[in-house]
Amino acid sequence: MTEIDYLTVQAPAPDWYREAMARPGTVHRVNSNGCDIQYLRWAPPEGRTALGGMLLVHGGGGHGHWWSHIAPMLAQDYHVLAMDQAGMGDSGRRESYDSDSRAEDMLAVIDDAGLGPDAFVVGHSFGGLMAMRLGQQHGDRLGGIIIADSPVHPPELQGQNPHRRPKMGNKRHYPDFETALARFRLMPEQSCDNAYLVEHIARRSLKQEAEGWCWKFDGDAMENRRFGEPFHQYLTEMKGRRAFVYGEDSALIQPEIIDWIRRTLGPSAPIVGVPKAKHHLLLDQPLAFVTTIRAILAGWLVG
Numbered sequence: 001m002t003e004i005d006y007l008t009v010q011a012p013a014p015d016w017y018r019e020a021m022a023r024p025g026t027v028h029r030v031n032s033n034g035c036d037i038q039y040l041r042w043a044p045p046e047g048r049t050a051l052g053g054m055l056l057v058h059g060g061g062g063h064g065h066w067w068s069h070i071a072p073m074l075a076q077d078y079h080v081l082a083m084d085q086a087g088m089g090d091s092g093r094r095e096s097y098d099s100d101s102r103a104e105d106m107l108a109v110i111d112d113a114g115l116g117p118d119a120f121v122v123g124h125s126f127g128g129l130m131a132m133r134l135g136q137q138h139g140d141r142l143g144g145i146i147i148a149d150s151p152v153h154p155p156e157l158q159g160q161n162p163h164r165r166p167k168m169g170n171k172r173h174y175p176d177f178e179t180a181l182a183r184f185r186l187m188p189e190q191s192c193d194n195a196y197l198v199e200h201i202a203r204r205s206l207k208q209e210a211e212g213w214c215w216k217f218d219g220d221a222m223e224n225r226r227f228g229e230p231f232h233q234y235l236t237e238m239k240g241r242r243a244f245v246y247g248e249d250s251a252l253i254q255p256e257i258i259d260w261i262r263r264t265l266g267p268s269a270p271i272v273g274v275p276k277a278k279h280h281l282l283l284d285q286p287l288a289f290v291t292t293i294r295a296i297l298a299g300w301l302v303g
Helices: 003-007 015-021 099-112 126-141 177-182 195-203 231-236 255-265 286-302
Strands: 026-032 035-042 052-057 078-083 120-124 144-148 206-209 212-215 242-247 271-274
Touching: 015 195, 026 099, 035 099, 052 099, 052 126, 052 286, 078 099, 099 126, 120 126, 120 286, 126 144, 126 231, 144 286, 177 195, 177 206, 177 212, 231 255, 242 255, 242 286, 255 271, 271 286
Parallel strands: 052 078, 052 120, 120 144, 144 242, 242 271
Antiparallel strands: 026 035, 035 078, 206 212
């Protein structure tokens, strides 16, 4: 079986998805403090002037291809990057992981791609938490940060997230690709009507080793201690433009959290709920999510 066979989605999929897959982006790598970071890049169509640059950051255990079905649409107007965070996807591993090193990795990717100042960052879930740290430290050198359904909690609700899971090892090996593929689950688990997008993610989440097929992420990067930092403080202290997008049916974002985020970010920060979307809103409602990102950035560009 060839790599194309492994990566080709078999579930019925709409034309827009097939068109996006025809624009796979180019693969790049940069060394960030001794760790090899991979990222994908899409450019606007020839002859079209870019409005700016954008970095997309996936959630825990994910990879840059969580975005590759919508990145070509965003690349109609922007230079778009989608990175593999350290210890995930096809990036290198570290002995330990924290938000400081992940923020530095984001800047390394932005700088390596030559996006220059005023690049935008969009982070989903755990990637949004890391983007909060980036915004706290370096938000004044960015165009703005969009946080997508990241489970940040106000101080009085800290430690009440029921969706945390134990450390996830990735040393289990499966005898063949199809057996491993059948074991894929979204985290946190949820249903998704777009089976072709779940399959798209799953097919790009596996690697083959001598012992068989296994998940790409490093189990040490998936311990619950990654949620132990004061993300509410990072959000409060973020510099520059901020926005928060969430799935209206997300199990992680309750109304009291949205109320606190509104108070924390203030009236100038867009807070947008995507209807009929759960936590994995870029899989549940990808086109609506793209429209939301475009609208927020358009407002920032003219503001």
